Amino acid sequence: MSDYNAPRSTGKKSGRQKSAAQKVLTxxxxxxxxxxxxxxxxxxxxxxxxxxxxxxxxxxxxxxEIGPGxxxxxxxxxxxxxxxxxxxxxxDLIPRLRTQFFNYPNFKVYEGDALQYDFTQLVDTEAENPAxxxxxxxxxxxxSTPLIFHLLSYTEQHLVQDMHFMLQKExxxxxxxxxxxxxxxxxxxxAQYWCxxxxxxxxxxxxxxxxxxxxxxxxxxxxxDVLPFPTKDITILQNVVRQAFSxxxxxxxxTLKTMITVENIESLDIDxxxxxERLSLEEYVKIADFVADNPLLPVSK
Ligand code: SAM
Numbered sequence: 001m002s003d004y005n006a007p008r009s010t011g012k013k014s015g016r017q018k019s020a021a022q023k024v025l026t027x028x029x030x031x032x033x034x035x036x037x038x039x040x041x042x043x044x045x046x047x048x049x050x051x052x053x054x055x056x057x058x059x060x061x062x063x064x065e066i067g068p069g070x071x072x073x074x075x076x077x078x079x080x081x082x083x084x085x086x087x088x089x090x091x092d093l094i095p096r097l098r099t100q101f102f103n104y105p106n107f108k109v110y111e112g113d114a115l116q117y118d119f120t121q122l123v124d125t126e127a128e129n130p131a132x133x134x135x136x137x138x139x140x141x142x143x144s145t146p147l148i149f150h151l152l153s154y155t156e157q158h159l160v161q162d163m164h165f166m167l168q169k170e171x172x173x174x175x176x177x178x179x180x181x182x183x184x185x186x187x188x189x190x191a192q193y194w195c196x197x198x199x200x201x202x203x204x205x206x207x208x209x210x211x212x213x214x215x216x217x218x219x220x221x222x223x224x225d226v227l228p229f230p231t232k233d234i235t236i237l238q239n240v241v242r243q244a245f246s247x248x249x250x251x252x253x254x255t256l257k258t259m260i261t262v263e264n265i266e267s268l269d270i271d272x273x274x275x276x277e278r279l280s281l282e283e284y285v286k287i288a289d290f291v292a293d294n295p296l297l298p299v300s301k
Contacts, residue, residue: 004199038140042072044207052076066114066137087114138166155194155223163221172217184277195221229285237288244276
């Protein structure tokens with residue numbers, strides 16, 4: 001069971017009298033953390049162990065890490081599996097990573113933007129039983145939401161076994177939120193459409209160099225074997241959900257009026273005077289499937 005609601009773990013700061021900038025540089029082995037790449041490097045050994053235990057990497061599995069940075073998670077994972085692909089955008093970190101793990105021939109570094117990266121190339125689809133991807137990463141917070149949407153598209157192709165991410169706690173709350181809460185929205189609905197979402201534990205700012213301003217949390221996403229509420233057309237579901245949440249405070253009758261009439265919403269046993277956060281995933285699928293069969297407007301793909 002997760003200890004998501006237990007008191008959070010805080011990496012304790014050392015008592016040495018160094019300036020904050022010096023401490024960060026020392027801990028980061030002379031690499032200056034880049035804000036634009038969302039670089040907050042993990043340095044707390046207990047937290048790193050806890051994350052690796054949650055991932056439970058095993059030899060023969062197909063792991064890929066997004067943003068290995070200085071290798072905090074990379075090292076113990078690679079020790080367990082002997083093989084790992086990583087995607088890193090910061091050119092300055094690539095030679096370090098290659099040097100650090102030179103004795104692992106099956107450690108492969110892809111230099112570039114994970115948002116543009118085609119993860120299908122890591123799955124040997126020609127093989128009889130291709131090993132599905134296990135995606136891990138202490139994700140750069142500035143791009144975590146688009147990255148999660150990008151990665152969900154691979155679960156659609158049945159290429160993913162599971163995903164373990166460190167994210168801002170607020171993003172994990174949104175991923176896991178149910179209807180009727182302020183965190184509930186497009187991210188959670190689409191993540192829960194494809195995956196079971198398990199928030200695992202909270203990590204305080206002190207576990208990182210430099211420390212971020214907010215709490216972080218680890219989340220596990222496991223693609224459903226069988227989708228609980230399959231829709232006829234995923235693009236229409238995405239459009240309906242996007243449209244419904246485009247104005248959170250407005251009712252469905254207003255936000256969805258270009259897609260479906262009030263009468264038709266009500267014919268699905270859904271109250272059109274509700275705000276978007278009141279509807280379950282199942283109800284969004286009902287609306288989307290109705291729209292798929294009865295488009296009011298040409299459907300934009
Ligand atoms: N995994 C390391 C750790 O836990 O200490 C570093 C985590 S740091 C929060 C995020 C990492 O993602 C950095 O190494 C950063 O350079 C990398 N990164 C940022 N944007 C990226 C992108 N678009 N594609 C791939 N890597 C990215």
